Amino acid sequence: MILPEKQLLSALVITFNEEKNIETVLNDLAFADEIIVVDSFSTDKTFEIASQFENVKVVQRTFDNFAFQRNYALSLAVHPWILFIDADERLTPELKNEIKVVISQKNNISAFFMRRNFMFENKNLRYSGWQTDKIIRLFKKNNAVYNKEKIVHEKLIIKGETRTLKNKLIHHSYSNFEDYKQKMVFYGELKAQEELIKNTKPNFFHFYIRPTYKFVHQYFFRLGFLDGRKGIIICYLNALSVAVRFQKLKQIRKGN
Known part of the structure; x- marks a missing residue:
């Protein structure tokens, strides 16, 4: 063989x-x-x-x-x-x-x-x-x-x-809330750089609708509610990352 x-x-x-x-x-x-x-x-x-x-x-x-x-x-x-x-x-x-x-x-x-x-x-x-x-x-x-x-x-x-x-x-x-939150904030800040390259101009849709959709999609349509308290935390922090992305993009664009 x-x-x-x-x-x-x-x-x-x-x-x-x-x-x-x-x-x-x-x-x-x-x-x-x-x-x-x-x-x-x-x-x-x-x-x-x-x-x-x-x-x-x-x-x-x-x-x-x-x-x-x-x-x-x-x-x-x-x-x-x-x-x-x-x-x-x-x-x-x-x-x-x-x-x-x-x-x-x-x-x-x-x-x-x-x-x-x-x-x-x-x-x-x-x-x-x-x-x-x-x-x-x-x-x-x-x-x-x-x-x-x-x-x-x-x-x-x-x-x-x-x-x-x-x-x-x-x-x-996910080891604890603060560590994962910091990670999601960091990712959001980096994603803002990607949006800047795409020349995205943030508005009400980006600041409010996008984060809300992220939470609703993961919590309801992706069954986060079946994970109980853990699901609420994860879906919230992932939505937070989206909110941070466009808030950071707004700051960057104001500075340019």
Whole structure:
């Protein structure tokens, strides 16, 4: 029996103040042939903790936006397959094994989506728009690049076919209210830059209708009410991010 040729894998992580997550995620990625951390000059112990791992290459780069940061990390990788993981994401043993299997197969697949379980304070959030969440996390380096115009919730441009893995990624995005609120505000501020590029001129519709629609859509149509208190919190904070986006855009445009 001829065994398939081993395909080498580079695991990439971008970080800023992830001292609560960095050790766990790096241990999680130990099966990869290369691990690279690109840190945005964290003010906590993220850089120091990551630097203690002998199998991890740690570099620092000033953060401009997510697309640029991810493309920079991608440029440092030397292996043909890329696994790009956020510090708050976790891989189950079953998912690790599936990754090893699919990258060793000879086919024309360029990238794989991973479905995610959104964890709210260590408990699975079943609805609120997250029930269909999936994202490309595994791909061939030479067949992908992050869209420079999508500076937050960045999007991969893929050349070739895609598939979806069977096993799910665990996403520990919500640890507490203040942390998630800060994240949503930060995303909103970055999205304002995207709106500026599109020459969006914010008005009543953007300030009031868009945030309200976001909440109503996720809470009612995406069944957030079935998540109880958790659903209200998540839908509210996601709507807040939309409100922040256009308030920030208004400030930027006034300054220009």
